[in-house]
Amino acid sequence: MISVKNLYKSFGERVVLHDISTDFKVGESNLIIGMSGSGKTVLMKCLVGLFKPESGQVLFNERDMVSMNEQEQSSIRQDIGMVFQGSALFDSLTVQENVIFPLDMYTNMSLGEKIERANFCLQRVNLENVNNLYPSEISGGMKKRVAIARAIANNPKYLFCDEPNSGLDPRTAAVIDELISEITKEYNITTIINTHDMNSVLQIGDNVAFIYQGNLWWRGDKHSICETDNPELLEFLNASELTKRLIK
Amino acid sequence: MLKTIGQYFLFHKDVFSRPPRRKLFWRQVFAEIWRLGMDSVPIVILLSVFMGAALTIQLHFGTDGQWIPDYTIGFVARQTIILEFSPTVISLILAGKVGSRISSEIGTMRVTEQIDALEVMGINPANYLVLPKVIACMFFHPILIMLSIGFAIGGGYVVGVASGMMSAFQYIYGLQFYFNPFDLFYALFKTVVFAYLITTISAFYGYFTQGGALEVGRASTKSAVQSCIMIITVNLVITQLLLG
Ligand SMILES: Nc1ncnc2c1ncn2[C@@H]1O[C@H](COP(=O)(O)OP(=O)(O)OP(=O)(O)O)[C@@H](O)[C@H]1O
Ligand SMILES: [Mg+2]
Numbered sequence: 052m053i054s055v056k057n058l059y060k061s062f063g064e065r066v067v068l069h070d071i072s073t074d075f076k077v078g079e080s081n082l083i084i085g086m087s088g089s090g091k092t093v094l095m096k097c098l099v100g101l102f103k104p105e106s107g108q109v110l111f112n113e114r115d116m117v118s119m120n121e122q123e124q125s126s127i128r129q130d131i132g133m134v135f136q137g138s139a140l141f142d143s144l145t146v147q148e149n150v151i152f153p154l155d156m157y158t159n160m161s162l163g164e165k166i167e168r169a170n171f172c173l174q175r176v177n178l179e180n181v182n183n184l185y186p187s188e189i190s191g192g193m194k195k196r197v198a199i200a201r202a203i204a205n206n207p208k209y210l211f212c213d214e215p216n217s218g219l220d221p222r223t224a225a226v227i228d229e230l231i232s233e234i235t236k237e238y239n240i241t242t243i244i245n246t247h248d249m250n251s252v253l254q255i256g257d258n259v260a261f262i263y264q265g266n267l268w269w270r271g272d273k274h275s276i277c278e279t280d281n282p283e284l285l286e287f288l289n290a291s292e293l294t295k296r297l298i299k
Numbered sequence: 300m301l302k303t304i305g306q307y308f309l310f311h312k313d314v315f316s317r318p319p320r321r322k323l324f325w326r327q328v329f330a331e332i333w334r335l336g337m338d339s340v341p342i343v344i345l346l347s348v349f350m351g352a353a354l355t356i357q358l359h360f361g362t363d364g365q366w367i368p369d370y371t372i373g374f375v376a377r378q379t380i381i382l383e384f385s386p387t388v389i390s391l392i393l394a395g396k397v398g399s400r401i402s403s404e405i406g407t408m409r410v411t412e413q414i415d416a417l418e419v420m421g422i423n424p425a426n427y428l429v430l431p432k433v434i435a436c437m438f439f440h441p442i443l444i445m446l447s448i449g450f451a452i453g454g455g456y457v458v459g460v461a462s463g464m465m466s467a468f469q470y471i472y473g474l475q476f477y478f479n480p481f482d483l484f485y486a487l488f489k490t491v492v493f494a495y496l497i498t499t500i501s502a503f504y505g506y507f508t509q510g511g512a513l514e515v516g517r518a519s520t521k522s523a524v525q526s527c528i529m530i531i532t533v534n535l536v537i538t539q540l541l542l543g
Contacts, residue, residue: 099419128421139412153420155323211419 052077053098053209053241058107060090060097067093068104069265078239080232080255082246085262086287091245092136094262095213098243099131100124111209129157132202136213136245138194140186146173146197147182153205172200175230177223192219199227203234210235210242216251224248228255249294252276261287307503313425314433314499327431328438335397335432336439342396343389343443344450350384351376351451352458359464369465373473376455378482382542385447386486387534390493393440394526398501401432402522405505406515414506429502433495440494441487448486485541492537493530500526 053075060068067090075081083091096102098109100116109116111127119127132153140149150169154160160168173182176196181189189197199215212231216224232255235242246252252259256273261284263269269281277297279285289295318324358372405428408414417424452474460467501522508518 096415101415101418125421125423128419131419131421133416133419135412135416137412139416141408141413141416142411156320156420156422 052112053243054108054110055098056108056110058094058097058109059105060093060102061105067265068097071107071262071267073260073267073270075241075243076258077241078236079242079257080235081241081243081258081260082252082256083243083260083262084245084247084252084287086247089262090265091262092213095211095243095245099128099133099211129205130208131211132205132207132209133211134195134198134202134213134215136217138186138191138198140194140197140201142186145183145185146178146189149186149197150200150204153201157205168204169200172204173197175203176200177226192223195219196223196227199231206238208240210240212242212244214245214247216246216248221250224250225254231255249288249291253294253297263287306507307500310425310503310506311499313423314429314502316423316426318426318430319422324431328434331431331435332439335400335435336443339393339396339443340446342392343447346389346392347385347447347450348454348457350388351380351454354379354384354451355455355459355464359459369469370473370476372459372465373455373470374476375473377452377474377478380448380451380455381482381486385444385451386489386493387530389444389447390440390490390497390530391527393443394493394497394501394530395523397436398497398526399519399523401498402501402505402508403515403519405429405502406508406518409506409508410511410515425502425506429498429506432502433498436494436498437491441490444486444490485537488541489534489537492533496529496533497526500529 054073055075056072058068058071059066071094083094085091093102097104098116100109104117107117114123114127116124116127140146141152144152147166147169150172151165154165154168158165170182173179176199178193178196178200181193181197186194186197195215195218199212202210202212210231215231216227219227228251231242231244234240244251244255253273253276256276259271259273259276260267261269261281263283269279269284271279276284276288279288354376355372358375362369362371405414408428414424414428417427456467456470459465459470501519504518504522504525505515508514
């Protein structure tokens with residue numbers, strides 16, 4: 052479980068996150084939704100410690116990520132898997148080497164075992180026959196999926212996904228959503244997903260937080276979101292023709 | 300300016316920590332020797348042969364018809380090449396070549412969030428990315444400089460003797476005339492220091508790049524310029540200390 056308490060983050064004069072407090076539950080898919088530029092990525096980077104918030108706490112099972120020293124941070128991070136919005140694959144390594152990378156760092160598996168594990172993870176994201184290609188040789192959606200395979204390779208306890216299915220076709224997107232939700236329940240991990248895809252929300256949203264201009268505006272789940280009367284959230288939902296019909 | 304210098308020294312603390320995985324680390328060092336070092340061999344050889352040749356021709360015309368023995372050419376060529384040309388000029392070339400490569404590689408990794416990805420995995424990116432490059436260059440640049448000395452002297456020999464400016468005996472006699480092995484030590488010591496400056500300065504500019512492709516380009520230019528300035532300055536200091 053990850054709890055956020057009174058988190059503030061600004062860049063210079065500009066306040067991006069304003070007093071965010073919420074819990075992300077273990078064994079559930081925790082979704083963060085909001086418009087482009089609302090602060091989802093910044094929030095996620097504050098959670099994993101890439102951005103230092105001005106004030107507030109980020110508790111990983113009661114241990115505060117913000118105030119701990121580098122060694123403690125590094126030990127928690129061995130249990131973190133993260134998918135960046137721009138994939139962030141290592142472009143000097145092949146697809147397979149990218150997925151093996153966390154295993155190289157933190158396990159004593161033999162090469163054979165590592166390759167087997169990498170292939171298993173790549174299969175789960177529906178990728179085959181790309182093991183020896185470099186990131187520059189595969190499509191954007193494929194990169195996203197390799198990034199997911201890399202994030203889950205070392206069985207993380209905390210999984211962070213920044214828009215894991217943007218840039219994917221609806222079918223693959225659904226497969227990825229299902230996969231993430233499956234892993235979350237199977238291994239009982241804490242998963243946090245940034246998205247503005249309403250399909251994902253309705254499919255796997257066990258726990259949904261709506262961020263509006265850097266504020267936590269609304270909380271609920273995939274059922275209660277359809278009955279909301281929050282005007283800003285409604286505006287966000289009604290932007291999509293499909294959800295508009297669904298909610299009416 | 301002061302802030303940058305402070306940041307540069309703080310950067311050292313991250314770079315020079317102990318690598319968590321020893322085996323992986325040495326594998327990376329060898330990969331970097333291959334990528335950064337071997338890659339520079341052809342250009343170093345080419346430059347050295349031509350510079351050595353040009354130097355000999357100039358010395359020949361400078362001394363021709365005067366009461367200076369021919370072997371002086373070999374002697375002066377050797378001294379110039381060992382003391383200044385190979386260690387300093389070739390290091391300046393490497394600052395451009397190796398330095399801009401390091402800073403653009405690391406800068407690109409920064410702006411495409413690959414460095415963030417390393418950090419989230421609990422890896423110290425400065426240590427993981429930079430230390431192998433520093434070690435590789437400090438080890439391999441002296442080898443490049445030895446090669447350069449050899450080829451520059453060889454280049455001088457070829458034009459000097461082949462064009463009949465002087466006899467082979469004279470040139471070789473000049474090469475051996477008053478040879479002090481300390482000069483070689485001085486050259487290699489300088490080279491190691493320059494290699495350290497090139498790699499840490501360019502890695503520093505790459506590592507703290509902010510923005511996009513434009514800034515990566517700017518960082519790589521800046522790192523080449525800064526490394527060159529530092530090489531020239533430190534060269535003066537080392538020369539004064541060791542030879543002065
Ligand atoms: N490094 C930074 N420096 C300054 N401002 C930043 C930085 N990163 C983000 N911001 C600002 O923070 C705000 C929130 O950005 P963020 O990336 O979190 O949006 P987002 O919700 O993830 O949007 P999207 O859905 O488009 O990814 C934006 O207004 C952005 O300009
Ligand atoms: Mg974002």
